[in-house]
Amino acid sequence: MRNLANRAHGLTLCAALAVTGLGSSSLLKADEIHTSLQDRGHTIGYVTTDLHWSVYQTPDLKADCPDGLNGNGPRETFKALFPQGGSVVNTELAREGLKVFPTDKPAQFPYIMAAGPTAIGLNLDGKVGPNDFVSPSGEQGINNALFRVIGCNAQYRAPDGQLQLFANKLIRGFNFDRIMIELTHVDSLVNDDDVEVTLYRGRDPLLLDATGEKVAPGGTQRIDVHYGKKLIQHLHGRIADGVLTTDPIDGEWPWAIYFDTPAVLHIRDMRLSLKLSPSSADGLIAGYTDVDSYYHWLTSWSTHHLAYGRLDPSEFYWALRKAADAYPDNNGAMTAISSAITVNMVQVFIEHPAGSSAEPLQRTADAAH
Amino acid sequence: MSRGTQVQTVREWFRARSTGLVGGAFWAGVAGTVTLGIAGCTHLLSDHHPAAAAATTQDLGPAEAGTRARVRLLTSEQYTNVIHDVFGSDIEPGNPIPPLSRTDGLLELTSASVGVTAGQMMQLQRSASAVATQVMDNGNLDKQLPAHRDYLVPCKPKKADAPDDACAAKFLKSTGRLLFRRPLSGAQLDDLVGKAHHASAQLKDFYAGLSSVLEGMLVDPMVLMIVDQTEPDPAYPGRRRLDAFSVASRLSFFLWNSAPDAEVLKAAESGAINTPAGRARVVDMMLASPRLENGIRAFFDDMFAFDDFDTLAKDAMVYPNVSGTTLKDAREQTLRTVYDHLITRNRDYRDLFTTRNTFISPPLAALYAVPSVPGWVPYEFPPDSPRVGILSQVSFLAVHSHPGRSSATRRGKALRELLLCQVVPSPPPNVDFSIVEDPKANFHTARERLTAHRSNPVCAGCHRITDPIGLALENFDGAGQYRLTERGAAIDASGSLDGKNFNDPPGLAHALHDHPALPTCLVKRMYAYGSGGPLSDADKPELTWLDKRFAATGYRVPDLLRAIALSPAFSEVAEIPAVPAPPAKTASLTAPRPAAQ
Numbered sequence: 023m024r025n026l027a028n029r030a031h032g033l034t035l036c037a038a039l040a041v042t043g044l045g046s047s048s049l050l051k052a053d054e055i056h057t058s059l060q061d062r063g064h065t066i067g068y069v070t071t072d073l074h075w076s077v078y079q080t081p082d083l084k085a086d087c088p089d090g091l092n093g094n095g096p097r098e099t100f101k102a103l104f105p106q107g108g109s110v111v112n113t114e115l116a117r118e119g120l121k122v123f124p125t126d127k128p129a130q131f132p133y134i135m136a137a138g139p140t141a142i143g144l145n146l147d148g149k150v151g152p153n154d155f156v157s158p159s160g161e162q163g164i165n166n167a168l169f170r171v172i173g174c175n176a177q178y179r180a181p182d183g184q185l186q187l188f189a190n191k192l193i194r195g196f197n198f199d200r201i202m203i204e205l206t207h208v209d210s211l212v213n214d215d216d217v218e219v220t221l222y223r224g225r226d227p228l229l230l231d232a233t234g235e236k237v238a239p240g241g242t243q244r245i246d247v248h249y250g251k252k253l254i255q256h257l258h259g260r261i262a263d264g265v266l267t268t269d270p271i272d273g274e275w276p277w278a279i280y281f282d283t284p285a286v287l288h289i290r291d292m293r294l295s296l297k298l299s300p301s302s303a304d305g306l307i308a309g310y311t312d313v314d315s316y317y318h319w320l321t322s323w324s325t326h327h328l329a330y331g332r333l334d335p336s337e338f339y340w341a342l343r344k345a346a347d348a349y350p351d352n353n354g355a356m357t358a359i360s361s362a363i364t365v366n367m368v369q370v371f372i373e374h375p376a377g378s379s380a381e382p383l384q385r386t387a388d389a390a391h
Numbered sequence: 392m393s394r395g396t397q398v399q400t401v402r403e404w405f406r407a408r409s410t411g412l413v414g415g416a417f418w419a420g421v422a423g424t425v426t427l428g429i430a431g432c433t434h435l436l437s438d439h440h441p442a443a444a445a446a447t448t449q450d451l452g453p454a455e456a457g458t459r460a461r462v463r464l465l466t467s468e469q470y471t472n473v474i475h476d477v478f479g480s481d482i483e484p485g486n487p488i489p490p491l492s493r494t495d496g497l498l499e500l501t502s503a504s505v506g507v508t509a510g511q512m513m514q515l516q517r518s519a520s521a522v523a524t525q526v527m528d529n530g531n532l533d534k535q536l537p538a539h540r541d542y543l544v545p546c547k548p549k550k551a552d553a554p555d556d557a558c559a560a561k562f563l564k565s566t567g568r569l570l571f572r573r574p575l576s577g578a579q580l581d582d583l584v585g586k587a588h589h590a591s592a593q594l595k596d597f598y599a600g601l602s603s604v605l606e607g608m609l610v611d612p613m614v615l616m617i618v619d620q621t622e623p624d625p626a627y628p629g630r631r632r633l634d635a636f637s638v639a640s641r642l643s644f645f646l647w648n649s650a651p652d653a654e655v656l657k658a659a660e661s662g663a664i665n666t667p668a669g670r671a672r673v674v675d676m677m678l679a680s681p682r683l684e685n686g687i688r689a690f691f692d693d694m695f696a697f698d699d700f701d702t703l704a705k706d707a708m709v710y711p712n713v714s715g716t717t718l719k720d721a722r723e724q725t726l727r728t729v730y731d732h733l734i735t736r737n738r739d740y741r742d743l744f745t746t747r748n749t750f751i752s753p754p755l756a757a758l759y760a761v762p763s764v765p766g767w768v769p770y771e772f773p774p775d776s777p778r779v780g781i782l783s784q785v786s787f788l789a790v791h792s793h794p795g796r797s798s799a800t801r802r803g804k805a806l807r808e809l810l811l812c813q814v815v816p817s818p819p820p821n822v823d824f825s826i827v828e829d830p831k832a833n834f835h836t837a838r839e840r841l842t843a844h845r846s847n848p849v850c851a852g853c854h855r856i857t858d859p860i861g862l863a864l865e866n867f868d869g870a871g872q873y874r875l876t877e878r879g880a881a882i883d884a885s886g887s888l889d890g891k892n893f894n895d896p897p898g899l900a901h902a903l904h905d906h907p908a909l910p911t912c913l914v915k916r917m918y919a920y921g922s923g924g925p926l927s928d929a930d931k932p933e934l935t936w937l938d939k940r941f942a943a944t945g946y947r948v949p950d951l952l953r954a955i956a957l958s959p960a961f962s963e964v965a966e967i968p969a970v971p972a973p974p975a976k977t978a979s980l981t982a983p984r985p986a987a988q
Contacts, residue, residue, distance in 0.1 A: 226765060229757055232707035232714045240712060240757030242764060371762035 064209060068296075068303040068367035069202045069224055071237040073193050073277060074186050076142035076306065076362035077169060077178050078158060085138045087174035094131040095332030096325050102131070117336070121321055124339035131334070133341045136173025141166040143362035144295055144308040146270075153347070165360035167347045168311065171338070177331030184330045185323060189279040194237065198278040200224040201253070202243055203294070203303070204372050205266070211298045212264050219257040219268050219294065222372065223250030223276065239301040239369040247375055257294065266296045270309060275363075283322040288312040290349055290358050296367070303367040310348040310358035317342060451667060452940075452958035456933040457965035458922035460619035460633065463502040466491060468689055470615070472649035474522055476682075477569045478543055482525045487511070487518035490698060495925045496812065496916060498693050503924045512610075519609035527602040540598055551598070554591040559601055560584045566605070570614045572643075572650050573636035574660065583608070617644060617923070621964050631964040635659040638962045642674065645921040646952060647682040648689035667957065674956045678949055687734055687948075688726045694916050696809055697722050699790045706795040710870040713789070717754040721785040721871070724750055727767065728781055733948040740913055740946040741904045744780035744810075745897075747772040758785055758872050777866055777873060779897040780904075782806070785871035792869035799837050799861030806860050810903065812912035816853055835880035837865050859886040863899040910946050911938050921955045933960045 080086050094102075096117065104113045141155035143166030150163035157164050172178040177185040193199045206218045222245045229241030246253075253276060259268035273292030278284050292309035320328075321335050328335060346356035465473065467488040474484040489511060494500040507515075530538030544562050548555035563583045567575040575583070583604050591600025608614060617640050624632040633641060639659040643651035651659070655673055663669025677683065692698070700722045705713040727750040732738050738746070751770040756763030759778070761770070772778040781787060791801040807813040834840040841862070845854050863886035868874050876882060885894045891902040903909060914937045919926050926934070937954055944950035955961060 226753075229753060230714065231711040232705070232717075233711070234714070236711065238712045238757055240760055242753055242756060242762045244764065371756075373762060373764060 065204065065206050066208060066211070066300075067202055067204045067243070067370045067372035069200065069228065069237075069241070069243055069370040070193060070365060070367050071228065072190050072364075072366035073199075073307075074180075074190055074364045075168065075172055075178055076166065076364045077173050077180070077186075078138075078140050078142050078155075079173070079179055083174075085140065086136050087134065088137055089134050090174070091179075091332070092134045092175050093332055094133075094334055094337060096329045096334050098332065099131055099334045099337065118325065121325060121335040124317065124336050126343065127340070129337050129340040131337055133337055134174040135170040135341065135345070141169045141173075141362075142306070142364065143169070143360070144293065144306060146291060146293075146308060146310065146360055165347070166308075166362050167345045168316075168342075168359050168361035171341045171345045171359070175331055175333050175338075177328065177333050184327055185279070185320075185333075188327075189277070189323075192279055193277075194228055196278050197225055197227075197246075198223075198276055198284060200226075200228075200243065200246075201275065202245075202370060202372055203296075203367065205298075208261070211261065211300065214261040217259045217261055217266065219259050219266070221253060221255040221257070221273075222246070223253045224370070224372070225250070237368050240371070241368075242371040242373055244373045245375060259294070261298065264298055265305070266294060266298050266303070268294045273309065275307065277319060278322070279319065280322045280324065280327075285319040285322050286315065287319055288315040289361075294365075296365070301369045303365075303369075305365060306362050307365050308362040309360075311361045312349075312358050313342055313346050313356075316359065316361075452936045452954070452960055453932045454627075454959050456930070456936075456958070456960035457630075457963035458930075458960055459924055460621050460631075460637075460964050461503040461617075461923050462619065463617040463923050464488070464505055464507065465615055465617065466499065466502055469644060469648055470518075472647075472685060473570070476649050476652065477566065478522070478526050478539075481537075482522055482539070484522050485514075485518045487514040490701070493696070495919060496694065496809065497920055498698060499920050499923070500925050515610050515615065516606075519606045522609055523602040523606040526605060527598040529598070544598070544601070548597040552595045553597060554588040554600065555597055556584050556588055558597070559587040559591075559604075562601060563587065563604065563608075567608060568656060569650060569653070570608055571611070572640045572656070574656075617641070619923075619964075624963065627963075630966070632665070633962045633964065635662055635664050638664050638670070639673075641921070641923070641961065642670075642677060642956055644923075645686065645956065646674075646677045647680070647686045649682060649685060652682075665962070671957055674953055677956075678952060683734065684730055687730050690917065690920055691729045692722075692726060693920065694809065694913075695725070695787075696805070697725075697786070697790070700786075703790055704794060705789065705870055709795040710868075710872075712757050712872075713870045714754065717758060717785070718789065720752045720755045721789055723767075724752070724755055725781050725784050725786040728784070731769075737947055737949060740941075740948055740951075741909055744782060744903050744909070745900050746780055747774070747776065747778065749781075749784065755785060758870060760873070777896045779900040782864065782900055782903065783867065783871075783896050788864060788867045788871035789869065795869060797837060797865060797867065797869040799841060799865055800854060800857050801861070802864050803857030803859070803861035806903065807857065810912060811906060811908040812915055813908065815857055818853065835878040836882055837877065838862055838883055839880075860888055860899065862886045863893060864896055866896055910941055913948075914938050914941055914951065917951060918955055921961065929965055930960075933958065 078086060083090065100113070100117060103117075107113065139156050140158055141164050142158065143155065143164045145154070145161065145163035146165040148163070153167070154162065155164040155166055155169070156162055175183075177183050180186060200223055202222045202224050204220045204222065206220070208214055208217055222243075224243030225246040226241075226243050228237045230236065231238040253274055255271060255273055257268040257271055259266055261267075270291035270293040273289045275287045275289055275292070276284070277287055289307070289309035289311050292307065294305065294307055296303040296305035317335075317339055320338065325335070342359065343355070346359040348356060348360060349358040350356050465488060467486055467490065470488050471484055471486075474482055491498040491501040491505060494504075525539060526543050527540050528536070528538065529540060530536050544558070545565065546555075546558040546561050548558045560580060564575060564580055567580070567583065586607070587600050587604045589600070590603045591597045594600055594603075612618075619637045619641070620634045621631040621637070622634045624630045636656070636659045639651040639655045642664075643649060643655055654676065655664070658664040658669060658673045661669075664673050700718055703718055705718070707713075728746070728748070729743065731750070732743050732746055732748065733740060748769065748771050750767050751759065751761070751763050752767050753763045753765060763770075777783065787805070788797070788802070791805040792798045793801075804815045807815050834843065841854060841858050845858070863884050865877070865882050866873060866875070866884045874882065884896060885892070886899060887893070888899065888902040888906065891905070893899050893902055911934075914934060915926060918930065918934060918937060937951065937958070940954045941947075941951050944954075
């Protein structure tokens, strides 16, 4: 436990604070970091700075969306369904109600699913099946059925898809989304076959760098132990060749995307695959996302915003159900969909409240030499 | 311009002020520069107050010592502090006084020899107008702005659209006493009340009329300048001393960096401030005041040349973690450390350079690679940390570096000049950098580059006295972040300071701690700062006494402040032999007059 306790004329202002973390500096070489890890409590924290639904895309659409992008958004479907207009209740409110309470009815308009053999994601079931993708690096058996649903929708495509852009931007702006991971029992950031990973929600603003655009490593986050208590989750994992891989858990990942409207993704068999460095952790959060929690996440985005990317929510719901590929209900309908989120994190010191702690940190990053 | 001419110029200035139009319009006639360097002349300005009681000064320092009487322009910080102390911190005066240049290691010492240009006077006029308007404003509920007049004017006029001499007099008497740092004479008050009456009647608004008079007061030279007025010293016939109000101002700007408050002025009015016992009570009260923090921070900000932070920038590509907030916090960290160590804890000044106690904020914590919490919190670096003393804080390391790399030379030079009061010669204009700039040389570390640079005998002389110090801080990059290597090569942080060798930053810190010039330099700087001007040979006896006193009290800064403030030299006027001053152009407010005899 690292105490910030300092005496100043009888004032012990922060004796109650127990802080864990690993100092990082981009100037330190890897071998120095490994030595430091062993000396410094075997603990390192990272905080989320960016989240994007993983979409493999090619510039000309030929490989991923040979039929083009979806064109039936709320405006287009409304125009087609109500060419003569009608009462507000029977037209506008009817469509908006369908957004909030979608049905299992088949889609009324053509929906373009992503095609092609390549997708970003992980092999969630350990198998290589006929519907699986190949990763960009050539790994077989990638499960990411969600990519079929979202891949050909302009909302999700870089660089200017509205949902991709703003949902990510709000990661930095909303403390609700401030998810951190803390790795304990770490002997090496390159290879360690036994690592504990804990998810917390932080409660402090992110530390921005000199440009004001990027998040700098080295900030400190206090844990939200009140509203964030239910988000504290434990995973077990291992590090091989600098990549952390965790075992799956049924996980919760908060991701509010619209002006503090809370949304929490329920991800079954959630696991992390992160390339680690002393200052960053980048990779994937993958698992089977509960269809209803995903749809709730999506529809917290307002209809007019969805219209920019031509994404009609009730049509999307049909596609989502159709592509879902795991956890069938009693009727055999799938309730979860394999998916992947690309995540970027930077190193952060995670401050534990008094009375709890992670591994002890005996010295500061630049003090151990 | 001869000294007599200078005196005459100031007299003209004062006369023009007293006959000028309400609202400071008199400034409009000034078209040039008025030189304020009039040391030794101010005894001619007033001779008002009776002598205070004579006292024994045997244990307070050399009785024969004295300092020059000066006229000093308020610094920008002092002007702001005065406005805030008199009217409240929500009255915003702007920044009408430009930064000073540095004399003998301190900005403050230049304030007795600066000029005020016509352009600066316009800025002062604008500021005065803005302050007066804010003080008299009626608030705005929609903008949640308070009606300052309701509590800054201590009475209500009988009619808001007409003059009220009694109410105007009440405000002008109390405010004038604080702004002029002495009570207004009956004639002065009558004059101001008459102007307020005239303006209120013309403008059909009591507060607008009062505002115009306040504006005029705020550009009055006696408000904008600290004028040492002298009187015969009854204890030493033939000698002069500062009058009680000048002592109050000198004490206050020394200890608080602001004007005296009502209590200090009361001690001046009673004459107690000119007796040893009375002044001791005042000084102890001032040392116990929260305003002392302003004074201490101002002094060390000046001594450490932290004004360099105002223009400091780091290359964001090289140091992405360093933002403007980081640099602001770096300055703040050291000033907090200084005040906490020297005043709150009352520790040995020399230990400031070896202490591991400091304060930390989140942006700084990222540079130190340590955890933090929101806001400022005390922090203690561990015993095996290379961070020892304020030399290893980001402030010193970053401000004495290049935008994209460290600088052993700048750091060594700063240490010698700022902390040891030594002078490092400036580099010659034709420095040959070809060796270090040769791309084929492939130097990895600063030590390699500087070793090559010192092979040039023209450069070697100065670099030998700076580099062995600065190289010991090479474990900290240009942003103050700790590092073990530079371009893949291990950093050798060994060095020496005037015969004392060390191997790392803590070694340098301890060598500096034990350097005999460290405390004597502080004494020099603080005494010069307190007396308001550069030192001369005549100050040596006083400095020698203060050095011994400082050592005897364990190098405690509050004791040093007290010793300076209570010493006879602080208020006795040193007689300076008349020497013809070099000619200078001055503004002519009226027709040229012959030099005073």
